Amino acid sequence: MDDLLSRVERPSRYLGNEPGAIRKDPAQVSFTVALSYPDLYEIGMSNTGLHILYYLLNQEPEVAAERVYLPERDLEALLRDSGRPLCTLENRVPLDRVDLLGIQLPHELAYANIVKLIRLARIPLWATERSDDDPIVVGGGPGAFGCEPVAPFYDVVVLGDGEEAFPALIRAVRAARAEGLPRRELLLRLAALEGCYVPRFYEPVYDERGLLQETRPTVPGVPPVVRKALVEDLEGAFYPDRAIVPYAYTVHSRVGVEVMRGCTVGCRFCQAGMIYRPLRERSPKRILDLARCGLAATGFDEVSLLSLDTGDYTLIDPLTKELLDQTADQRVGLSLPSLRAGSLTDDVIRDIRRVRRTSFTIAPEAGTQRLRDVINKNISDEEIFETVERIAQNGWTQLKLYFMVGFPTETRADLDGLIDLVLRCRELGRRHVRRFNCQASLGTLVPKPWTPFQWDRQLSEAEARERLSYVAHGLRSRGVGCKYHDPKASWLEGVLTRADRRLAPVIAAVEARGGGFESWQGRLRVDLWREVFAEHGIDAEDFLRARAPEETLPWDHLSPRVTKKYLLGDRRKVDRLANPTTFDCRDDLCSGCAVCFEGDVRNRLAKYGEDPLGNGKRLPLALTSRVALGHGVARQLEKQLAGEAPVRDQAAKAGADALAAKLRRRRPKKPGKRRWAVTPGAPGREGPAPAFLPERVAAEDEAASAGEAAPSAPGSAATPAPD
Template sequence: MRFAMCFPDVYEIGMSHLGIQILYDLLNAREDVYCERVYSPWMDLDEVMRKKQILLFALESQDPIKDFDFLGITIQYEMCYTNILQVLDLSGIPMLAADRGEDDPIVIGGGPCAYNPEPLADFFDIFYIGEGETVYDALMDAYKANKAAGGSREQFLEMAAAIPGLYVPAFYDVAYNEDGTIASFGPNRSCAPAVIDKQVVTDLSSVRYPEKPLVPFIKVTQDRVVLEIQRGCIRGCRFCQAGMVYRPNRERELDYLKEHADKMLNATGHDEISLSSLSSSDYSELEALTDYLIQTCENRKVNISLPSLRIDAFSLDVMSKVQDVRKSSLTFAPEAGSQRMRDVINKGLTEEVILKGAADAFAGGWNRVKLYFMLGLPTETEEDIAGIADLANKVAKTFYEIPKGERPGNGRVDVVASTSFFVPKPFTPFQWVRQCTDEEFVAKQKFLSAKMKEQINHKSMRYNWHEFELTKLEGIFARGDRRLGKVLMAAYRNGCIFDSWSEFFNYEGWMKAFEDCHVDYTFYVHRERPLDEILPWDFINAGVTKEFLKREYQRAREGVVTPNCRQGCSGCGCRVYEGGVCYEA
């Protein structure tokens, strides 16, 4: 069986993705599967391939993708959707699943955006909901058995639909109310379940992990060994989809991580290793693991990267051991400027903790700090926005309160405050809220920019922001339904690809696509949804229950903080995975 694993962006980005490396290793471990890779051709190569009628081919063998049995596409970000159409188009595979014949590959989608697959339903044969180590073997076995029996493409899809975690869009029908909301959604075949259950690895230390990861030929964005230390997150931030859908929190055993770190460094020759997780500080064996890596990596001249750390005394101590303080900057993610707003989003950070972390960082030798915030959060006021500028100023003030002769660096601090715009995502407590309009986003951005300039320490502060147009499109497709498929097709025909690359973002092409398809995009973004509305992703069981999300939404509106998983179980629903007991508990 031939399997083409695709990341719908350029090689430099796709080769940095851990999920592809895991699945590539997993599938190639089977004697009956040959898995290869394919990426989106950059604009100049795209033009040449179309002009010379060269079909998109796999990286390893250069065989055309259309000759493979499977094309698996990881869907990491809404703004790569048109790149998926580019891959299908250049491969000579019919873009619409309904148009594919017996000789066309089975097109599978997975990754975080598969938790609302509906905007892409027209283009995929199967969506894989959950973690890849669980049912890919069952899928390959079913394909092999169907081929041996002389079965058809449709018979195989019926077999796939019966495998837990696999969603075949063609086997489901949607009906709409006059106001555009969903009236009903359900299977049209007996083989298709009414609810698709997310698949979860129960023991991360018992599954395969790449021991010889692929080494790129050129420099890529994450050119290092990546060691995944845990999955899930205990924190419960209400805006964070990953923190909800990747529950429950599961750790890899220390000995497992030590062994794999050694094997991967030996096999690759990389000069950096990164510890991957949503919240590395919450890994219970972090101190023992970093001590081991420091000892091991010092002899090898290998750097250690520790992303996703909370800024506390322990984390700073670890970072000071593994980073060149003079060259590195520290990143804080308060997400909101006021304490009221941080309570609304359940961030679990107080201003006191943030400023204490900054003070400890400056005492440890850092003089560059990055602060990440969001604009447009639910219930946000001008006072909350002004709090961003005030907090950035207080961080700078903390530095200048150090006696002059004791200040690190050149005696000056560099505080960079960056804002992105809030996008409501499926399976979060904010999945029902409206997203700000273009005008509201621009007004908030201008207001904050003015407030930053008013601060006493404004000369030590910089403000960076994201563009609102991309945020709007991300919001549309994050919570969209099947009716957006025709918009995606029209946008692709208008030349919209590589939308997450600013030099190619074609906003006018997108707006024309909505207009030509007679689709009102405001329905998907600027509308508060009632709690009893049927949502396009309601047929997926992602572990967290809708009742829990509703409770958290109400607590957000009341500004009530929910304790993290280690402080006490909040009854999110993920405990169903292990005999009624949450792993964390």
């Protein structure tokens, strides 16, 4: 491959000898793993999962784990023309000669890229056509729980945490190879491992109407439902204390430390919040050690504390303070990429402000309190406004707000509420900073597998465009910047997310005709996808419909240990008159998702009392903004609140007060004023949901079918195209 690099753009992304990369002598290793991300180097290099696996697998002296990413179009064409396979970065091992090819499943718009990568590896695309000598193709990552559309391309898909499952899988492959087992026997062995799904041993069964009846095992001994692998205690799990320093530009050039995994807030649209449960926090001492070592090994000037919502980390205040104190002389920046409004304290906001003064981002997701209750985003208007005032008081002048449209029960009033909320945020910010500005980013809900909204229908492209344009116009006409995600991309994402194995030939055909990189702005070719859907006789819109509760879903046999019963119960709360929210099980009682119902699996929170920062000091309770409670403590507090148990000590008393305040806040909000008793398009209801702004959608459809230009959506004439 090296001889081709002088003929391509940005060859630095293919060098493979960056500081921090591990290049083992091929003669000294007996097993080669290629870890790949189905996108360009710039994107894939920032992936935390692959970063962990790379250093974890390379700990084994006889195993070489090397990286590979998709090449840009220029190198792709050269490889195809020359008939040579794509190679790993470190030792240029051709992918058809590695022992195991890991291809991350990051999101659904990467499906064509996965096909592209396997084809460039020059190994058979369909798993059942591979011989004993071909690499074992293994998937994993957040997309694993809805992987059916690409399942026929994988030999194995690992569900859940990889720190224990991946090494176990490699040990099993090495042992089977040493015994000379044929491929099928080897895969049968892998199918018995925790979290290992071997798609070829399962077949979907459809009825005469094309409805999925079940996905059943085809050989005896493989589990009918594959449960995810789970690392019970993140504190003891492997995490690298160094990183690769790229020569070329990448999305993130910084030391990333995962502070916790899982989230217990329970937002009903959020797949990550369900599939990564339970919540497991690392200790502040370990996080500080990892950050210190990472900075020393790489020379980066930024530490990013990674999780689904870092503001909710139990000891976030003392952690950020200590981290910035320890690195004060290096002027290290602190980035907390995922923050929930309401989870931030003054101290954290000040700490972030100490070094970096870029824009601040919060994600209210919905514009009204009613709709935020429907999606179980447990933040109030007051918490949002309080956060905005705090950041303005601390000198920020830019606020980014993220929202989605298309939630069940959404009405025009909610969209008007969204506009009002953004305007109110700007007004509050300007009370403190005259130049304070807001920018809104909008997306469309894609109801994901293993979420309470998985039974809900997704908006059509026209409906989504209508709502997005409405909000964008409302904001831009008042001088607020607004960008929205291309509804065509959301439409395709929805189809790919909610589809089953029948889509695999479509994905393969789209890639063969030049598809790929669908998540890149300007590269999405929806017309090509529609054309191929039609040729294969597939009604893509059908995948977006509402599903009945009793319907078999394509991902039912891939379990994140959260039960379908729990999700359905949670979804049904939306339809009831009183408070539709579910409490956060982090510091209240268990809400019953079932992840923790066996063994020693439970939420594990960082603690106050055990020398948390490694400096021999015990933290005063007042240093933190929240009270960490285990299940037992929470139950005890419930009793104390009910007067059934005495309050024994000050810490428990403080906890009791905090819990009481929390419960007070969660009382139903003016149930008498609630106007939405039933949900249009709710699971099990007959017919399609009524269209939003029906007159506009109908007019647009009519115009489109008559071959005329569709009437311009509100605001579209005065504003640029969506991003």
